[in-house]
Amino acid sequence: MKLRDRVVVGFCLSLVLVTVLFVVDLQNENARRQAVADGDAPSHFHGRSDRSKDAIDAQSAWNAAASFVMSTLMPPSQQPPTRPGAPQPYSQAANGRPPKPAVPDLYAGDRFADLTERLSRSSETWRHRGNVPDWTIVRDVIVDDTDDDGTTSNEYVVEYLEDGLRPNTTALTIFHSRISKREMYPKNDTYVPLILKNMSSARILSVAQKEGGTQLKLVIEYSNGDKALMKPMRFTREQQTLPNHFYFTDYERHNAEIAAFHLDRILGFRRAMPVSGRLVNITSELMAQVTASDLLKTFFVSPDKNVCFHGQCSYYCDTSHAICGNPDMLEGSFAAYLPTQDVLERKTWRHPWRRSYHKRRKAKWETDPNYCELIRNLPPYNSGRRMLDIMDLSVFDFLMGNMDRHHYETFTLFGNDSFPIHLDHGRAFGKAFHDEMSILAPIIQCCHIRRSTLETLLRFHNVKKLSEHMRESMNDDQLSPVLWEPHLTAIDRRVGLVLQKVRECLSVSTMSGEDAADESHAQPSTNATFDIDMGDLGQGAKYTARSREQT
Ligand SMILES: Nc1ncnc2c1ncn2[C@@H]1O[C@H](COP(=O)(O)OP(=O)(O)OP(=O)(O)O)[C@@H](O)[C@H]1O
Ligand SMILES: [Mn+2]
Numbered sequence: 001m002k003l004r005d006r007v008v009v010g011f012c013l014s015l016v017l018v019t020v021l022f023v024v025d026l027q028n029e030n031a032r033r034q035a036v037a038d039g040d041a042p043s044h045f046h047g048r049s050d051r052s053k054d055a056i057d058a059q060s061a062w063n064a065a066a067s068f069v070m071s072t073l074m075p076p077s078q079q080p081p082t083r084p085g086a087p088q089p090y091s092q093a094a095n096g097r098p099p100k101p102a103v104p105d106l107y108a109g110d111r112f113a114d115l116t117e118r119l120s121r122s123s124e125t126w127r128h129r130g131n132v133p134d135w136t137i138v139r140d141v142i143v144d145d146t147d148d149d150g151t152t153s154n155e156y157v158v159e160y161l162e163d164g165l166r167p168n169t170t171a172l173t174i175f176h177s178r179i180s181k182r183e184m185y186p187k188n189d190t191y192v193p194l195i196l197k198n199m200s201s202a203r204i205l206s207v208a209q210k211e212g213g214t215q216l217k218l219v220i221e222y223s224n225g226d227k228a229l230m231k232p233m234r235f236t237r238e239q240q241t242l243p244n245h246f247y248f249t250d251y252e253r254h255n256a257e258i259a260a261f262h263l264d265r266i267l268g269f270r271r272a273m274p275v276s277g278r279l280v281n282i283t284s285e286l287m288a289q290v291t292a293s294d295l296l297k298t299f300f301v302s303p304d305k306n307v308c309f310h311g312q313c314s315y316y317c318d319t320s321h322a323i324c325g326n327p328d329m330l331e332g333s334f335a336a337y338l339p340t341q342d343v344l345e346r347k348t349w350r351h352p353w354r355r356s357y358h359k360r361r362k363a364k365w366e367t368d369p370n371y372c373e374l375i376r377n378l379p380p381y382n383s384g385r386r387m388l389d390i391m392d393l394s395v396f397d398f399l400m401g402n403m404d405r406h407h408y409e410t411f412t413l414f415g416n417d418s419f420p421i422h423l424d425h426g427r428a429f430g431k432a433f434h435d436e437m438s439i440l441a442p443i444i445q446c447c448h449i450r451r452s453t454l455e456t457l458l459r460f461h462n463v464k465k466l467s468e469h470m471r472e473s474m475n476d477d478q479l480s481p482v483l484w485e486p487h488l489t490a491i492d493r494r495v496g497l498v499l500q501k502v503r504e505c506l507s508v509s510t511m512s513g514e515d516a517a518d519e520s521h522a523q524p525s526t527n528a529t530f531d532i533d534m535g536d537l538g539q540g541a542k543y544t545a546r547s548r549e550q551t
Contacts, residue, residue: 214315216316345411399498
């Protein structure tokens, strides 16, 4: 081939090559434009075909779906750690993670017709009616302790103490004079709303720290001389008990105190003092009214320019656990003050189903299934109302998840046959997605329930839900909504769980023939055989409130 021919062929070949390169480049350019129009970043995709883009899209969608499924469905312990040794999330809801999946409500569709039928049987079939003189022989599950005519005899503080109480000039002093042997206040009491209103709006005259107890509380005095016990807000409503905290190291929740008062009233117990929420200004309403220097010197301004204070107490009273306003507005619960001890003395009792307050030890009742037999032989549980009051307290605490019932108090004026005061509910409403069945231990182990309490629970289960009553009742509170919704769901679910336990008690007692009229099987008193120290069950002499954890 001549040189001229070679040049022509080479030129033609390079023309073809340039044309091919041009066409390829044109295709890429079209594809890039398409990718931009699809919203995809060009850098993800230069030089790849549509098929490979689809594959990448599918892969990333799967990865996202898989990581979502992993994070929502798998328990945290099985999830691969994001970084070895990385700190684990500190709390459940406050950190933005989705709340736990709903807890199944096993008895939502069960109307407990068997329990309703049992309650409808004529009164002649009730073996124990009125005061129970001897609990060692009672094996009835449902016990009716109202008198034969359906009434309950009562005595009032005012009949005894007219001279000792402050003059009846405020709603609270009148309330004090009407405290009775049966209850703190009567049904539909008109003084309760007045007291709630005053506590949430009256001018605060003085502020001091409450001695005793483990966490910070303030004694608030109003211009009319009335007092309230204030527990300040530490966390938002959604904050749950920290997973690694015991019941005795849990923080107190101001909203739990408010909700517990409403729950006690709705259940018809009326054994708690009225508690109201209030938004206060830390600077002008609290700090300005403090006179004690040891409290005053704990107030400070945080780096975020919020006003804070921490007070002095044995748990969580330091700079790192300070109570802070926003920037100086703070929520708190305000519990109406009880009459002073020198006027109306109270007695402190160790709760028979008290927990161990120890991180490793168990209480006697947790290991001894016959524990109730010990208790039913002991005063004040062996006669009168106290046994049923402990069962009521167990229902009350179970519904709100309160594990911190170490002691309770009664008014000594009325003797042993008087109600336990429902006090100190700051550690209730801590776990909305967990039902702590051990709180029902008194009911499970003794198998007794007061007839009126059972009727009330059945009504809440079958007619208007307890959560609806709670929502309505708490609606007027200044801090409404008082409870996080999952706690209200939990309350309804727990009503079903109590009813189921009562049903189980009834079926066991029927199977063992204890339902028959013959009571000859009554247990002899086992007073002589106690092998544990029950010495301080009757009083709280050994009780120190400084730090409750047992070492
Ligand atoms: N409304 C009230 N009026 C007067 N005194 C009260 C009132 N509520 C509680 N107290 C008293 O204050 C003490 C401490 O209150 P509370 O138990 O609510 O606080 P706490 O810090 O949770 O205590 P603890 O750590 O002992 O459980 C109680 O033992 C009780 O005698
Ligand atoms: Mn407490």
